[in-house]
Amino acid sequence: MTRSTSILFDSPVAKIRALKALIWLGACLPLLRLLILGFTDNLGANPVEFIERSTGTWALVFLLFSLSITPLRHWTQQSWLIAVRRLLGLWMFAYACVHVLTYLWLDYSFDWADILKDVIKHPYVLVGASAFLLTVPLAATSNQRAIRVLKQRWKTLHQLVYVIGVLALLHYWWLVKKDVTEPVIYSVVFAGLIAARWRQGLNHRR
Template identity: 75%
Template structure:
C-alpha cells in the first residue's frame, strides 16, 4: 500500500534491498570482529568453517523461502530480493571453501584431494559448491535474457544444491544431529509450501 507523499514501490524495493544487503553483511563483519579481538575460541579455524558454512546454508534456505513468501503474501516485490540472497549464499559458500583450503589445509592440495575423495561428506559439499558456480555466473540480467526458458531449468539446480548441502551437514556431525535436522526440517517445510502452487499451475 502507498500513502500519499510516501515512497514509490520502486524506491521501497531499493530500500528493502539495501536493508537485506546490510543484514547479510553482519555475519561476516562479526567474524572479522571476533577474529581481531581473539574471540574465536580454542579452534578458530573450525569456528570460521562452521560459521561460514552455516550462513551459506541459511542464505540458501532464505532464498528458497522467497517464492513461498510471495505466494502466501501475494506481494510480488519479494522476488526482487532473491538474487541478492542467492549471491550472498554463494559468497558465504566461497568463504567456507576458502577457510577450508587456506586456514584448514594451508593449500596442501594433495591432502585436500585425498580429503575430498576419501570422505563422502567433503565430496558432497564440494559438489554442492561446484553446482552453485553456474547459478552465480548466470545471475545477471544478460544471462537471464540470453538463456530465456533454459535459465529457469538451470536454476532449478538450487534444489539439488540444497539437498547436497544438507547431506554435507548431516554426515559431518559425529552423533548429535539436532542442528542439521532443524535445517532439513526447514527445507522440507519450504518444499511443502511449494506443492499447492505447482499443482495449481498444472
C-alpha cells in the same frame, strides 16, 4: 484494485530499495562479527573450525532465504519480492566462497595433495564440494544478460538450487558426530519450503 494501480500506490521501487539495504546490512553482520572476533582473538580454541561452521551455516541460511521468496510472494501477494531473490542467492554464494576458502587456506594451507585426498575419501567433504561447484554456474548466470540468452534453459539451470540444497544438508548431516539436532532443523525448513512450492504449483494448475 487492479495490479497496476496497487504497484503505483505502494511504490515497490522504494520497498525493494529498503529491503535490499536491509539484506546487505544483515548479510554483512556475520562476516563483520567473524572479523571482530578474529582480530580480538575471540574465535575460541579452534578458530578455523569456528569460521568453517559459521560461514557454512550462513551459506545454508541464505540458500533457505532465497528459496523462501517464491512461496512468500504467493502467500503475501507481494510480487515485487522477487526482486531480492538474486541478492539472497548471491549472498549464499559469497558465504559458500568464504567457507570453501577457509577450508582450502586456513584448514589445509592449499596443500592440494591432502585436499584431494580429503575430498575423495570423505563423503561429507565430497558432497560439500559438489554443492559448491554447482553454485558456481548459478552465480555466473545471475544477470539479466544470461536470462535473455539462456531463455527457458535459464530456469532449468537454476533449478539446480534444489540439488545444492539437498547436497548441503547431506554435508551437514554427515559431518556431525552424533547430535543431529541442527541438521534436522534445517532439513525440516528446507522440506517445508519445497512442500510450499509444490502446493502452490498444484493450486496454480487447478
